[in-house]
Amino acid sequence: MEPRSLKAAERLLFEISRPGRRGFALPALDVPPAEPPARHLRDDLEGFPELSEVDVVRHYTRLSRLNYAIDLGLYPLGSCTMKYNPKINEKTARLEGLADAHPHLPPAAAQGCLGLMHDLEQALAALCGMDRFTLQPAAGAQGELVGILMARAFHVDRGKARQVVLIPDSAHGTNPASAHIAGYRVEQVPSNEAGRVDLAALRERMTEEVAVLMLTNPNTLGVFESDIEEIARIVHAKGGLLYMDGANLNAFVGIARPGDMGVDVHHLNLHKTFSTPHGGGGPGAGPVGVRKDLVPYLPVPTVEKEGERYVLRHEAPKSIGRVRSFYGNFGMMVRAWTYILALGQEGLRRNAETAVLNANYIRHHLAGTYDLPYDAPSLHEVVFSDRRQQEAGVHTLDIAKRLMDYGFHPPTIYFPLIVKGALMIEPTESEPREELDLFIAAMRAIDEEARRDPALVRTAPHTTPVRRLDEVAAARQPVLRWTPVS
Amino acid sequence: MSKADGIYPDDLKYTREHEWLAVQGGVGTIGLTHYAQSELGDIVYVDMPAVGAPVVAGEDFGTVESVKAVSEIFAPASGEVLEINGALATSPETINKDPYGEGWLVKVKLADPKEVAGLMSASEYRKYIEEESN
């Protein structure tokens, strides 16, 4: 009998399932039984698993152990801000009265929820220098869409929707995707050799057909757009709006405010700067802040304070409408509010300072080992390339995979697109120096391995629950669900 | 070995978007060059037009996908699609293995054979990709 190993493959629910097993019981039915008419009635839930509680708990507990997580160590994904998720947030989000508040409660019975939303909105507005925020978007990408739709409504209200959204070539993929869904054509603005927006190129492309310039600041190279006020002037001179993607706000929250830089529309990710957990791919929340001129276009409903009461206002004639049901990812708002209370303005500021210090610490100690394509100062993230290691036939992908053998999640790879073989590293303020030193040592070791034993790196990882998977075959012959063997 | 050392048959014509065109009678066969398939990596899917659909010189008429990238396929010349390579639906990797033979994409009834003159020869194309890589 083969002994069980911690890395034994976990079977699927459907493979563990056994007829007759039950994981659940309800109280006996206390009313007369009734059934829908036969034409509506289902025969059976074919294929649905039959498992006991024990089976379910063991299955998912074992699955969880196959994952890396922030609570295990550094997760240096650039632009993702994988910071520590405070446990008190999980407690407050689950409090009775909040977690079990039905969205259709009469507003008079939901004053606690509405008050929290109102106060969160105000805090975000104060921190970012914007006049109001919508908390409705479920994630950053949905926030972008809301931002662009509001910009569109602004322009339509003034006579012309305009046709184009300008986006830097270093931007995240959601930017052009969101612009496209909002009905705009996308045009790129190149970056200069310092990795920032090329002002001359911007002046050339900024016409009265351009509705919005979407900017990430600091940009995806971790570089602050120090010309941002001039950029805002160029855009405003032609009647356009400046949208700021706040994915990288952790670099300067509490130190500077986008509203002071001339930003008209500002999106945030609560699951980045404000510590709400990433959940293996969500839920997140993407609030969007606006300057006064754009307030009429905010999605409905908004939370308003009337005297001492909080109300939901559904009527707003110029609103862009709704982008989702109900009011937003309230559970994430509770966590973000909890976090803001725990930190305050000074705490958030110190986060930014430490995040930037940590990134620069890594930059300094790896600059001799990995190629730095742009020497502009980095804020909270640093981008290296694999140019030096490529000479030995080792690429960014291999370096990333080998890092797993050292017990780290890899950084973001192959993004931003303007750097070939990009390795984007964002440590965040949550990392103690010892963890950074371990990471630096690992990266140096991999560089050394690349020269001494490149095959070891090229075939990594070696110690993970599964090794490199054939993504090509998976895409050519997609198997997207379990099917019973007949 | 540089990309320009790859095979670029002399009897074909080439585009700046890395397609090749073979002409016989009034029919053009279109495919992707060695450079294109090498840049894309392992191809997993090809999206092709229907038989009878028009193609316009310089405009895209389909896409080719690898795991990490998508690229449009541009028509070297205008015409009407006569035949598509159905085998690519189940074996898209043929484009990687045999880009000039079994990996052909579409056959087109050429609208204006004179358009072909504007395309690159094999040696011009080799020079072009040499410059592109630097």
Next chain:
Amino acid sequence: MGDAHRYVPASDQDRREMLESIGRASIDDLFVGIPAHLKIGTALGVPGPLSEVEVLAEIKARAQANRAPDPAFQFLGGGAYRHAVPALVDHLISRTEFYSSYTPYQPEISQGTLQAMFEFQTLICQLTGLEISNASMYDGASSLAEAILMVERQRPRGRVVISDRVHPEYRQVTRTYLGALGTEMVMFGHRADGTADPEAARRELAAKSASALVIQHPDFFGCLEDVETLAQVAHDAGAALVVAVAEPVALGLLKAPGAQGADVVAGEGQSFGVPVSYGGPYLGLLAARSTFLRSMPGRIVGEARDVDGRRGYVLTLSTREQHIRREKATSNICTNEGLAALTAAIFMATVGRSGLREMASQCYAKTAYARAAIGSVRGCRLPYPAPVFNEFVVELPAPAEEVVRRLNDNGILAGLPIGRYDPARSRQLLVTVTELNTRAAIDRLARELGSL
């Protein structure tokens, strides 16, 4: 403030040593790229910092400011539903490896999330009777909007026909998404029994071509739709049938929409163990026939083999997505509702084949009981005779908002006043009954309504 914060390990000393190690004089040195006049010099009025004790007290006060009766005495639905949730669900999703991990872009160290999502996709396919499912959307409303855009991408007609029995918020969201792209949305009406009218649908589809016919099942008012007939009407006109499902527990008892001719199901998965949490985060479901595979938005997990031949799972078909296709992407969605999808998967696994059917049966039976009891109350009328799953409309002798207020004072949340969505329905109340409402609570509701 010179002290390290409990969430940030670097003490003042750590910072000094690190600055020295990289040859910088001060923290300010690192921020020279930010113009001095932009730097904040004042207090912004943001609360905090507070100790954990104080934080907990502040948020508890807010929780207590919400006043609602015991769940057994709440009859609210309308897109968010209370169901029994096994204790193990929250326990398992509280494992840090699940909730603090990122999107599984590096599959070798994310097999837990990836396999769980593959299982989720399978369960949704089984539930809906369709061939493919993604690993979640934001919520039911936006999922419906994206589903319609998906159908339009596949067969662009610039027009869709939608039932007036679809949740008003789902229709509003769809309008926002479709409006941006100039796609026309036309509504069709219902029959006297409350169900969507196939003849009206046929007329609208014949008037001008449309890519999709959209219904909700059970509909916003709880009624069971004639999915098979509507599928036929759609297909006869060359359109796809898109079915919105706001209450997926219903599918434990009702025929799978896929088996009845539906091409796409866009739904809300909140009922599967996700807290009602004042409206979010929820869970969008999207399932479709395999012909939609390349247009389907959102993340999809597929099976793969590693170099040693082991079975594993990966995010696949990424070329549909924004990080590769950018403006040509099938959607802009990036972060989805991963942990909510995991919640739903664990819920479905635990409740299982017999449990989900039992839960659905209880909802159906209790609702039938409540409907009969309330329908026979003097002054109350049931406008829609069609069979319902777990909610129904009652027309009251007085404005519904007023009735709800009075009953709330007596510790019962009687339902959702439909007038909030449609002023013409100011006396109509949507009453929702699930397995959590006891017979005693239902009897009391009927009694209170009778004493108005």
